[in-house]
Amino acid sequence: MTDISGGPAALPVPKSRRGSLLTQDALTKRRNAAEARFKAYGAVAITLSMLALVWLLISIISVGAPAFRQTFLTMPIELPEDKLDKSGTRDPAVMAKVTTVGYAAVIQAALTKAIKEKGISTDGMTPKDIAGIVSLEAPAQLRNHVLANPDLVGQTIDFEILANGRVDGFFKGRVTMETARLDSNIKPEQLVLAERLVDAGIMAQRFNWGFITAPDASDQRPEAAGLGVAIIGSFYMMIVVLVLSLPIGVAASIYLEEFAPKNRLTDLIEVNIANLAAVPSIVFGILGLAVFINFAGLPQSAPIVGGLVLTLMTLPRIIIPARAALKSVPPSIRDAALGVGASRLQSVFHHVLPLAAPGILTGMIIGLAQALGETAPLLLIGMVAFVRDYPSAPMQGFFDPASALPVQVFNWTVRGDPGFVERASGAIIVLLIFLLIMNAVAIILRRRFERRW
Amino acid sequence: MSAGLLSLTVLVLAVAGYILGRRRAVSVAGGDARKLHSLPSYHGQSVFLFTAVPAFILMIFWLLAQPVYIENRVTALIPNIEADDAAARELAMADVRRVASGLDLAIAQGALQQADLDTLQADATDLRGKLAGVGVALGADVSQYTFDAAREYRALKSSLGIGMAVAVLAVAAAGFAFAWSRITVAFRARNVSESFVIAMLIGASLVAVLTTFGIVFSLVFETWHFFELYPARDFFFSTTWSPKFGGGSSLGILPLLWGTLYVSVIALLVAVPIGLLSAIYLSEYASRRFRTFVKPLIEILAGIPTIVYGLFALITVGPLLRDWFAQPMGLGNSSSSVMTAGIVMGIMVIPFVSSLSDDIINAVPQSMRDGSLGLGATPSETIRKVVLPAALPGVVGAILLAASRAIGETMIVVMGAGAAARLSMNPFEAMTTVTVKIVSQLTGDTEFGSPETLVAFALGLTLFIITLGLNVIALAIVRKYREQYE
Numbered sequence: 001m002t003d004i005s006g007g008p009a010a011l012p013v014p015k016s017r018r019g020s021l022l023t024q025d026a027l028t029k030r031r032n033a034a035e036a037r038f039k040a041y042g043a044v045a046i047t048l049s050m051l052a053l054v055w056l057l058i059s060i061i062s063v064g065a066p067a068f069r070q071t072f073l074t075m076p077i078e079l080p081e082d083k084l085d086k087s088g089t090r091d092p093a094v095m096a097k098v099t100t101v102g103y104a105a106v107i108q109a110a111l112t113k114a115i116k117e118k119g120i121s122t123d124g125m126t127p128k129d130i131a132g133i134v135s136l137e138a139p140a141q142l143r144n145h146v147l148a149n150p151d152l153v154g155q156t157i158d159f160e161i162l163a164n165g166r167v168d169g170f171f172k173g174r175v176t177m178e179t180a181r182l183d184s185n186i187k188p189e190q191l192v193l194a195e196r197l198v199d200a201g202i203m204a205q206r207f208n209w210g211f212i213t214a215p216d217a218s219d220q221r222p223e224a225a226g227l228g229v230a231i232i233g234s235f236y237m238m239i240v241v242l243v244l245s246l247p248i249g250v251a252a253s254i255y256l257e258e259f260a261p262k263n264r265l266t267d268l269i270e271v272n273i274a275n276l277a278a279v280p281s282i283v284f285g286i287l288g289l290a291v292f293i294n295f296a297g298l299p300q301s302a303p304i305v306g307g308l309v310l311t312l313m314t315l316p317r318i319i320i321p322a323r324a325a326l327k328s329v330p331p332s333i334r335d336a337a338l339g340v341g342a343s344r345l346q347s348v349f350h351h352v353l354p355l356a357a358p359g360i361l362t363g364m365i366i367g368l369a370q371a372l373g374e375t376a377p378l379l380l381i382g383m384v385a386f387v388r389d390y391p392s393a394p395m396q397g398f399f400d401p402a403s404a405l406p407v408q409v410f411n412w413t414v415r416g417d418p419g420f421v422e423r424a425s426g427a428i429i430v431l432l433i434f435l436l437i438m439n440a441v442a443i444i445l446r447r448r449f450e451r452r453w
Numbered sequence: 454m455s456a457g458l459l460s461l462t463v464l465v466l467a468v469a470g471y472i473l474g475r476r477r478a479v480s481v482a483g484g485d486a487r488k489l490h491s492l493p494s495y496h497g498q499s500v501f502l503f504t505a506v507p508a509f510i511l512m513i514f515w516l517l518a519q520p521v522y523i524e525n526r527v528t529a530l531i532p533n534i535e536a537d538d539a540a541a542r543e544l545a546m547a548d549v550r551r552v553a554s555g556l557d558l559a560i561a562q563g564a565l566q567q568a569d570l571d572t573l574q575a576d577a578t579d580l581r582g583k584l585a586g587v588g589v590a591l592g593a594d595v596s597q598y599t600f601d602a603a604r605e606y607r608a609l610k611s612s613l614g615i616g617m618a619v620a621v622l623a624v625a626a627a628g629f630a631f632a633w634s635r636i637t638v639a640f641r642a643r644n645v646s647e648s649f650v651i652a653m654l655i656g657a658s659l660v661a662v663l664t665t666f667g668i669v670f671s672l673v674f675e676t677w678h679f680f681e682l683y684p685a686r687d688f689f690f691s692t693t694w695s696p697k698f699g700g701g702s703s704l705g706i707l708p709l710l711w712g713t714l715y716v717s718v719i720a721l722l723v724a725v726p727i728g729l730l731s732a733i734y735l736s737e738y739a740s741r742r743f744r745t746f747v748k749p750l751i752e753i754l755a756g757i758p759t760i761v762y763g764l765f766a767l768i769t770v771g772p773l774l775r776d777w778f779a780q781p782m783g784l785g786n787s788s789s790s791v792m793t794a795g796i797v798m799g800i801m802v803i804p805f806v807s808s809l810s811d812d813i814i815n816a817v818p819q820s821m822r823d824g825s826l827g828l829g830a831t832p833s834e835t836i837r838k839v840v841l842p843a844a845l846p847g848v849v850g851a852i853l854l855a856a857s858r859a860i861g862e863t864m865i866v867v868m869g870a871g872a873a874a875r876l877s878m879n880p881f882e883a884m885t886t887v888t889v890k891i892v893s894q895l896t897g898d899t900e901f902g903s904p905e906t907l908v909a910f911a912l913g914l915t916l917f918i919i920t921l922g923l924n925v926i927a928l929a930i931v932r933k934y935r936e937q938y939e
Contacts, residue, residue, distance in 0.1 A: 034831070042731065042734025045726065045734065053750065055769075056800070059765060283917050286895070291671055413767055421768055
């Protein structure tokens with residue numbers, strides 16, 4: 001070998017490679033730069049999607065978090081007998097003749113008295129303006145409380161009433177003095193008075209249980225709107241979805257995975273399921289409207305119809321993971337069962353199904369979580385209606401009108417009052433918490449019980 | 454007997470059948486279960502199944518058919534209704550149902566007696582006032598034939614209810630007796646009940662097929678109605694969309710399709726580069742730990758309900774685009790725009806592109822990468838020149854799936870894109886899509902038989918066909934691609 005390197009006829013060194021191997025030539029530099037750029041693109045893409053996620057969550061949570069706190073006025077309210085119960089019978093049926101207007105006067109009197117006692121200056125505001133810092137819902141609250149406890153009439157009670165939505169928004173930074181000047185619903189003087197009431201300890205913010213338990217409220221009263229009916233409606237729908245889709249989905253996946261012969265019917269079913277999983281959800285809404293409401297005559301906005309529609313929509317999304325779970329059980333289990341004389345059905349139900357159960361349940365929970373967040377099909381079956389009455393207990397409750405969490409969000413976003421935007425975002429936080437819990441349960445199930453074969 | 458009570462009765466009968474069947478099997482074998490072909494519990498199971506399943510199937514069909522039958526019988530009593538005028542029929546039926554439920558309430562509350570009802574004349578008594586007294590407000594006085602129809606409706610309903618109870622219980626009892634009589638020592642109860650169970654499993658998997666049939670049937674049926682009222686040519690080729698309450702609407706699908714397409718294209722312009730590059734980075738560059746951490750985070754984007762994206766578009770992205778881009782550039786001052794909906798939808802679709810592309814890139818055989826790297830190519834050259842061309846069909850499939858998802862998406866466009874049907878190029882203008890109009894036409898107050906409502910079914914059918922076509926193509930491509938490397 002030495003003679004070659006020493007010989008006169010040494011191989012011609014390529015021109016481009018004349019330099020040291022340790023310094024890069026132009027082409028290599030370009031290629032390496034391209035490499036670094038390409039890698040950076042990928043990193044940027046991932047950063048962008050992460051940023052989008054963070055941005056989404058932050059914007060919703062920052063707008064929605066204030067919905068969980070609410071401004072209330074606490075003050076002694078005198079309940080005069082001559083106004084609220086002229087008959088003196090304390091019979092709620094008779095007392096119900098006094099409308100909210102009567103109670104509004106009682107509240108106004110109490111507020112004026114409380115302001116006078118604390119020595120708060122009102123700068124010559126009219127009594128009507130002073131009463132304007134109280135929610136329109138407050139008289140109804142007081143009326144319901146008194147009708148439920150008729151014996152309170154004639155006494156003076158410490159009662160907590162909602163402050164007006166604008167006043168509440170002022171303390172949350174949504175309403176300022178400038179916007180109040182342009183707003184016909186609130187005056188800057190009222191906000192000044194509200195600040196004085198806070199100083200005097202009559203008005204304060206606290207955690208807003210009403211947001212989670214109360215029913216929806218009308219357009220003028222964002223401060224009183226709550227998610228109670230929507231949560232119950234969603235819960236009822238989830239029960240319907242669970243009860244129907246778990247047995248049907250598991251049965252279908254067992255048949256397709258364990259028993260189905262390779263023939264055209266099986267092919268048809270499989271193609272169907274794959275395509276149904278990708279049909280837009282709104283098409284299921286149209287189906288629900290045409291079949292369950294117009295044809296079968298089920299009532300509109302009832303959880304049973306919503307549940308049926310969501311079941312049909314969720315089924316393929318449950319069948320696919322359930323089949324994967326069944327498939328992951330090794331054939332040796334089936335062979336062993338068959339070997340000791342079990343029938344095929346016994347081998348599946350006694351051995352394969354229990355082993356696949358964690359995987360099936362995980363898929364089920366994730367399918368339920370998707371169904372919980374689904375909105376579009378519910379709009380078409382009348383779930384957008386304004387529902388203030390809680391649905392009754394099951395089974396009748398499944399047929400009563402109700403709302404649903406995501407639909408309630410949509411409902412609030414189309415209303416005029418800006419207070420409802422905060423409510424809608426708050427409702428989304430509640431929805432996301434439910435989804436988070438369901439997904440966490442699914443992950444724990446998978447971590448804890450799933451076997452790797 | 455109510456449906457709930459009836460099903461409970463059938464269930465009790467079936468459970469009794471299980472216990473009795475079991476016991477009979479043992480006694481037939483003279484107390485020695487080993488003589489039986491099947492275990493005693495299989496004898497019980499077969500009695501249970503034969504009692505419960507046929508009875509429940511009959512009940513479901515009866516409940517589905519009953520309203521249709523009643524409606525046919527009752528509308529025959531109402532004069533002045535053309536047989537094919539669906540809207541008028543529906544309206545008259547609604548009246549009848551309302552009066553009938555009012556009568557039910559009145560009887561339940563004691564304001565009326567069942568016996569009085571038969572002699573009552575609607576025009577002679579103040580029926581409207583009576584019904585209002587029990588909380589059923591009627592728009593007009595009750596005419597005699599509506600009242601007669603309501604009476605007939607109630608009578609039919611109660612007699613059919615009794616009929617159903619009798620028929621269902623008879624079927625349950627017959628099933629019970631049949632299965633009971635078959636219990637002998639040699640009876641292959643296990644085989645019988647197992648084939649029964651397998652038949653039920655097949656039935657469960659046919660639900661998916663039934664759903665598809667239901668979708669296609671209801672869409673095609675109502676679309677057919679729509680085209681009887683409105684010319685198909687105008688629907689497909691007219692460029693104006695302006696539904697009017699009083700009739701004379703022009704319902705052209707083109708502006709809606711344009712809006713749908715525009716929003717979807719913007720969404721894909723956002724989602725495809727980000728999704729694809731993320732997938733490449735995750736599968737080719739990222740360390741294992743980074744991948745297990747980031748991949749689920751990206752998939753969270755797919756798990757967030759679309760209403761959340763809709764609200765995000767409405768309160769954050771829309772105002773932001775309006776204040777920073779549309780208004781300074783003089784392109785418009787609406788916060789809902791094609792751009793808003795497109796960008797937000799793009800974010801939503803990222804995980805659909807990235808997850809599937811990731812799977813597909815991972816399925817490219819390692820030997821191809823090794824060969825390319827061995828020849829001296831850099832990793833990025835390997836990806837661009839070897840891996841991506843090999844994965845291209847699969848990636849195209851993934852993009853088509855994402856496109857079908859974007860086209861069928863509803864809430865984001867309802868809340869982010871606006872409601873004005875427009876054929877415009879300006880991405881900062883509010884436009885509308887097929888899905889938005891389906892929602893607005895079906896949630897409005899127009900009566901059901903009008904073309905303004907029925908057009909939603911035609912739109913739905915169009916949407917269904919487009920997304921189905923995209924899916925079938927995409928799935929076929931992905932499947933073919935997978936086979937190539939397996």
